[in-house]
Amino acid sequence: MSLIELFILAVGLSMDAFAVSICKGLSLPSLKPRHAAITGLYFGGFQALMPLIGYLLGTQFQQFITNVDHWIAFVLLVFIGVNMIRESRSEPEELNCQFSPAAMLPLAVATSIDALAVGVTFAFLSVDIVPAVSFIGVITFCLSAVGVAIGHRFGARYKSRAELAGGIVLALMGCKILLEHLGLLAF
Template sequence: MELSLPQWGQLFTLSMVAIALGMDAFSLGIGMGMKGVLHRQIVTISGTIGLFHILMPLTGIMIGRYLGTFVENIAVMVGGGLLCFLGINMVWQAFRDSREATIFDTGRTLGVLLFSVSVSLDSLSAGLSLGLFEADVWLTVVLFGLAGGLMAGAGFFLGQSVGGWIGDYGEAVGGVILFFLGLRFLM
């Protein structure tokens, strides 16, 4: 089956958003990987992050679709504004001194869940925006889940081998991507 031009556009846009949101998990994974994490923990944490990168945008999309019925004429502007805000917030968070990764004990189930939820909160906001745009739900959650889980795992493994200079920049790049995607919808 061949994709039409609008379908390719949606696939490209959703892939970019998924990668941008996965940059947060990637950069935090690098930070935690530098501290030394067992391979079993990497798989568990990355899988949990991937799961929450599915559940959070799914919740956001449902809320966005519900709200979209009330704000039909301004839905694109609101969604674009949310993506811009989310991007700016990611860039700001990238260069803050304190990191969430240091306060969660990922050796315990509660720590893994709290860490995964904190990394996936951006996906909730993005899901809300995409719900206002009537994005394809299944494509969105599959791309978000894969990107979140795989990028977290890649971050952990990279963090074990390279060091801290990539972490902040990876999250900042993700924020810039989201900001410009949001601007695209505002113009």
């Protein structure tokens, strides 16, 4: 996987966290740098951790499913992408302005579940996992921190667009993996 592909994937994965960060920013009466840092650390940390866990799981089962790994990657990425697109069209959920572990941990886990599945596909694609998860974590940290500021400043109008864009990116990455494997697309 090239650096540009990894960057696009990282941005796509971080869109859920970005959208939730915007909502967290909306709920703030006043914005402080620690709000952006806490949000970035939780979301970036979990976006890095979950693909690592998925990768470790995927490497355990890789030999059993090598013949269909491209189909698994395709299905997982398209499923996640379509789900994000669907969520972008639903009613927004209310978020409170708490930044405690009890408030942030469930959000961080919820926004990074898709990254777990991507980690499984990384195992099938033989991606160098440490740089990949580090890159995903840093990109998510940055976008989440910026999302809090954007939410505080501009409001909810970007949340659904961020989820829609992220969903489209993930679905397209899944299609690209399948088309490359089938020999219909060469990069």
